[in-house]
Amino acid sequence: MLQLIDYRRDHELALIGLCHSPVNALGHELRQALASACQQAAGDPAVRAIILHGQQLSFSAGADIGEFGTPLTWQAPALPQLLDDLARIDKPLLAAIDGVALGGGLELALACSHRIARADARLGLPEVRLGLLPGAGGTQRLPRLVGVEAALEMMLDGQPLDARKGHALGLVDRLVEPDADLLAQACGFARELLDTPLPARPAQSPLGEPGNDFFRLQEAQLAARKPGQEAPQRVLAAVRAACELALPEGLAREQELFRQALASPQATALRHQFFAEREALKIPGIDAATPLREIARVAVIGAGTMGGGIAMNFVNAGIPVTLLEVKPEALDRGLAQIRKNYEISLKRGKLSPAQLEQRMTLLRGTLDYADLADADLVIEAVFENLTIKQTVFRTLDEVCKPGAILASNTSTLDVDQIAAVTRRPRDVVGLHFFSPANVMRLLEVVRGRETAPDVLATTLRIAKRIGKLPVVSGVCFGFIGNRMLEPYAREAHRLVLEGASPAQVDRVLTGLGLAMGVFAMYDLAGIDIGYLVREARRGEIAHDPGYFRLADELYAQGRYGQKTARGFYRYEGRERLEDPEVVQIAERLAGELGIRRRAIGDQEIHDRCLFMLINEGIQLLDEGIALRSGDVDLVWINGYGFPAWRGGPLHYAEHLGLAEVLGGIRAYREQLGAYGEMWLQPAPLLERLVAAGKTRIEAC
Numbered sequence: 001m002l003q004l005i006d007y008r009r010d011h012e013l014a015l016i017g018l019c020h021s022p023v024n025a026l027g028h029e030l031r032q033a034l035a036s037a038c039q040q041a042a043g044d045p046a047v048r049a050i051i052l053h054g055q056q057l058s059f060s061a062g063a064d065i066g067e068f069g070t071p072l073t074w075q076a077p078a079l080p081q082l083l084d085d086l087a088r089i090d091k092p093l094l095a096a097i098d099g100v101a102l103g104g105g106l107e108l109a110l111a112c113s114h115r116i117a118r119a120d121a122r123l124g125l126p127e128v129r130l131g132l133l134p135g136a137g138g139t140q141r142l143p144r145l146v147g148v149e150a151a152l153e154m155m156l157d158g159q160p161l162d163a164r165k166g167h168a169l170g171l172v173d174r175l176v177e178p179d180a181d182l183l184a185q186a187c188g189f190a191r192e193l194l195d196t197p198l199p200a201r202p203a204q205s206p207l208g209e210p211g212n213d214f215f216r217l218q219e220a221q222l223a224a225r226k227p228g229q230e231a232p233q234r235v236l237a238a239v240r241a242a243c244e245l246a247l248p249e250g251l252a253r254e255q256e257l258f259r260q261a262l263a264s265p266q267a268t269a270l271r272h273q274f275f276a277e278r279e280a281l282k283i284p285g286i287d288a289a290t291p292l293r294e295i296a297r298v299a300v301i302g303a304g305t306m307g308g309g310i311a312m313n314f315v316n317a318g319i320p321v322t323l324l325e326v327k328p329e330a331l332d333r334g335l336a337q338i339r340k341n342y343e344i345s346l347k348r349g350k351l352s353p354a355q356l357e358q359r360m361t362l363l364r365g366t367l368d369y370a371d372l373a374d375a376d377l378v379i380e381a382v383f384e385n386l387t388i389k390q391t392v393f394r395t396l397d398e399v400c401k402p403g404a405i406l407a408s409n410t411s412t413l414d415v416d417q418i419a420a421v422t423r424r425p426r427d428v429v430g431l432h433f434f435s436p437a438n439v440m441r442l443l444e445v446v447r448g449r450e451t452a453p454d455v456l457a458t459t460l461r462i463a464k465r466i467g468k469l470p471v472v473s474g475v476c477f478g479f480i481g482n483r484m485l486e487p488y489a490r491e492a493h494r495l496v497l498e499g500a501s502p503a504q505v506d507r508v509l510t511g512l513g514l515a516m517g518v519f520a521m522y523d524l525a526g527i528d529i530g531y532l533v534r535e536a537r538r539g540e541i542a543h544d545p546g547y548f549r550l551a552d553e554l555y556a557q558g559r560y561g562q563k564t565a566r567g568f569y570r571y572e573g574r575e576r577l578e579d580p581e582v583v584q585i586a587e588r589l590a591g592e593l594g595i596r597r598r599a600i601g602d603q604e605i606h607d608r609c610l611f612m613l614i615n616e617g618i619q620l621l622d623e624g625i626a627l628r629s630g631d632v633d634l635v636w637i638n639g640y641g642f643p644a645w646r647g648g649p650l651h652y653a654e655h656l657g658l659a660e661v662l663g664g665i666r667a668y669r670e671q672l673g674a675y676g677e678m679w680l681q682p683a684p685l686l687e688r689l690v691a692a693g694k695t696r697i698e699a700c
């Protein structure tokens with residue numbers, strides 16, 4: 001059996017090192033080993049103080065998430081009981097925190113009498129991001145240590161804080177500079193404690209304050225800020241118990257809430273997302289042995305909103321960027337916009353003046369392609385037009401050094417056709433950033449027919465370095481995200497011709513938890529942009545005269561969306577208002593197209609939009625464009641505002657039932673006559689899955 005604990009004695013101190021790679025997740029075996037090491041130290045009269053630490057590893061990333069949903073979660077010693085036992089040891093018990101103390105890892109530290117941490121360690125209770133609440137005493141011990149408001153902030157946000165902040169809050173008793181020897185300092189601290197009486201562990205009595213009104217207000221605010229999400233409300237209920245109940249009863253209440261949370265579909269969905277994020281980086285044909293190319297200099301072509309945002313990502317990570325434009329005014333505008341963006345961060349206190357200047361010095365503007373000769377990675381972000389992009393790539397092929405990675409930020413075009421104009425298609429890859437590129441986490445990495453494995457591996461590595469979540473897609477129109485958007489948005493547009501209003505459609509979608517409805521999104525992205533994409537594919541869609549007809553009509557009327565204050569909605573400043581004119585246009589178009597208008601129910605809107613979205617995602621899997629269903633889910637959660645707590649469209653389909661989804665598509669296909677026959681075609685993989693009685697979406 002692996003040795004999970006390193007037990008050492010240093011005179012009167014017992015040093016208990018957790019060594020369960022990679023992150024000291026507190027699975028059953030580690031809990032067992034930890035319990036017996038602590039018993040040994042507690043029972044040894046020669047041991048006067050105990051130090052827990054991560055042996056050459058982070059302190060602990062918490063409960064083993066892989067155990068959730070299995071009986072191992074509860075198998076003795078279960079984490080809450082183990083920590084309760086540790087909290088009763090009547091010797092100083094120190095947590096020496098390096099790396100991270102997250103979730104159950106921080107709760108382990110909270111059950112100790114003292115915490116010493118390296119200043120750059122990160123401490124947090126991120127359970128809410130998994131649809132859970134801290135379930136091993138965190139909701140009771142943290143508020144007793146740092147106060148209700150600070151504790152709630154940590155638990156509701158789930159974002160870890162650094163140990164310096166933890167020290168200021170009273171969570172960490174002593175800080176150690178990043179380059180110091182943590183364990184030696186912890187031993188020194190423990191010896192100091194031997195000379196002083198042991199301070200009381202968190203009080204047993206209820207906290208009392210802040211009272212009913214505070215919690216009622218918090219509940220209402222959470223319901224407005226995080227509609228539909230159960231975990232934040234459970235966190236609140238548990239913290240309320242800390243105020244109203246003595247510690248043992250509070251811990252029991254926390255357990256009850258934790259069990260409810262763990263059994264909820266929202267927690268299952270968020271766990272699916274957690275593992276999908278890690279799985280997404282595992283690509284067949286690429287492993288640790290795949291060589292990586294060095295990326296020391298990046299170039300971005302196009303200083304518009306997208307190019308500027310892309311450049312900022314690299315600059316933020318300390319990588320110098322050359323930004324190329326063809327016209328001096330456009331270059332000046334682009335550089336000024338980047339500075340302006342940084343100034344906003346400065347005003348918000350997220351950046352110091354020195355950091356701002358340092359970032360701007362990493363940025364070099366140019367009008368001359370010859371200046372790209374030393375770039376290791378070039379990202380083209382010019383107008384979405386194949387001919388223009390091919391011209392850029394021909395030039396890059398001339399000027400870039402051998403081995404440079406040439407990337408296109410196309411959102412719909414054929415990366416193979418772009419690569420084909422170069423003499424180095426193996427070096428070409430698609431990097432589809434989402435707008436605003438400096439903010440959005442998703443990056444679709446498009447693997448062309450000839451993209452070399454080391455090019456793909458390098459782009460995945462660099463994506464992680466700049467804080468993105470890369471998801472690999474094969475080549476097809478729109479890749480994973482925009483290809484799925486097409487049938488989803490097509491149904492939404494059609495429903496408006498059939499009698500729904502844009503606001504009704506959007507309300508159903510946001511009611512499901514989507515950040516934005518289809519029409520608000522089109523207004524934001526620009527109806528003109530969607531029109532240009534359709535123009536390039538008119539041949540493929542000519543058989544349906546009603547196809548996105550409403551959007552085309554709005555385009556013809558110059559209603560481009562938010563930028564013209566009119567689109568599917570009207571805008572007064574930032575306020576979005578329903579526009580009866582759009583409904584009138586839809587009525588006229590429906591008449592011209594011979595579409596019978598009727599009252600459309602919310603359920604039909606949900607089913608037709610969502611089932612078509614799901615259907616296309618399943619088709620992408622079957623075609624091998626997406627490697628697994630989790631990748632499809634990640635794209636829609638991180639790029640299109642699909643609620644993470646529903647796990648993404650394909651996880652949601654599993655929740656609804658695959659047979660129900662297929663049955664729904666077939667029923668609407670029949671009901672909608674010629675239109676249904678044209679577009680509502682079930683994906684063959686969905687049919688095979690249902691025929692085989694499968695409940696999970698996988699290739700079969």
Ligand code: HSC
Binds near residue numbers: 105
């Ligand atoms: C929790 O603690 C609940 C508790 O409150 C109470 C429980 C009580 C229950 C009992 C009641 C009776 N588990 O991310 P990386 C794996 S909930 C299992 O690529 P990085 C990860 O899958 C937990 N596995 O590395 C990956 O494996 P792979 C709260 C975990 O350096 C590998 O480690 N804690 C794991 O970018 C490397 O991960 C959290 O939510 C875990 N807890 O980031 C923390 N954590 O190589 C979640 C990681 O096979 N973790 N793995 O793919 C993280 O945030 C990040 O992983 C780190 C490292 C920042 C730790």
